[in-house]
Amino acid sequence: MEGAILLEISKRIKQYRTEKGFTVQELADLSDVSKGMISQIENGRSIPSLSVLLGIVSALQVNLSDFFKDISPDEEMILIKRKGDYEHFQKEGSSGFSYERFLTRSIKNSTVDIVFLTIEPDNYREQVSTDAFEYKYILSGEVQYIIGNDTYTLNEGDSLFFDGRLMHVPINKGKKPVRMLIIYFFDN
Structure with a gap:
């Protein structure tokens, strides 16, 4: 994944988390990953595996097509x-x-x-x-x-x-x- 795409995914995770009113710890618990991992992903310092990313999106209760809407590799x-x-x-x-x-x-x-x-x-x-x-x-x-x-x-x-x-x-x-x-x- 390119840097700009990863940054957009990170921003969307944080955006949906705050819209849902979840703390970092609550999202970590729902996603079965550590609080530190969520923080690193949200700040663009860690690249989640596909299974972790799908777990986070699922925990956020967001449709996959909505989550990835308008994310493009074309910079x-x-x-x-x-x-x-x-x-x-x-x-x-x-x-x-x-x-x-x-x-x-x-x-x-x-x-x-x-x-x-x-x-x-x-x-x-x-x-x-x-x-x-x-x-x-x-x-x-x-x-x-x-x-x-x-x-x-x-x-x-x-x-x-x-x-x-x-x-x-x-x-x-x-x-x-x-x-x-x-x-x-x-x-x-």
Whole structure:
């Protein structure tokens, strides 16, 4: 299963559990698995076996077709995440540590390159492409990202994930530099 699908399954388990008013322990008891396992699955840190997953869905009293409705292995080619959309979670036993999940994607056999980019005001270049999937996190400023014929405006705290083989260019039309964290995922 791909990372995005597993994350969606995890979110649905937690959603249905809270809608039904079950505690983590109650769902664990009904599913015949440990409380820790339910917690790990809900936080996307453990992949349930098929029998465990079916047991959880059954304990939640949800029809299988309803549970899996709209879950697709086809991932978006361009994914925009706004600052307020990041998933907040805590790991079991980690009081005082607050995590925000920016991106979960499975890209097999890849090299990762992590860089900071600063774009000065009024700089422009032609659209380019790379042989990588690209993740951009806007640290400061506002940038217009042109990907193909579409333009996306991103502000501090927003992020962007896309297939770098699409023609693209960032443009800083503001008066201050734009600073972003970039992670390139190159296929080997």
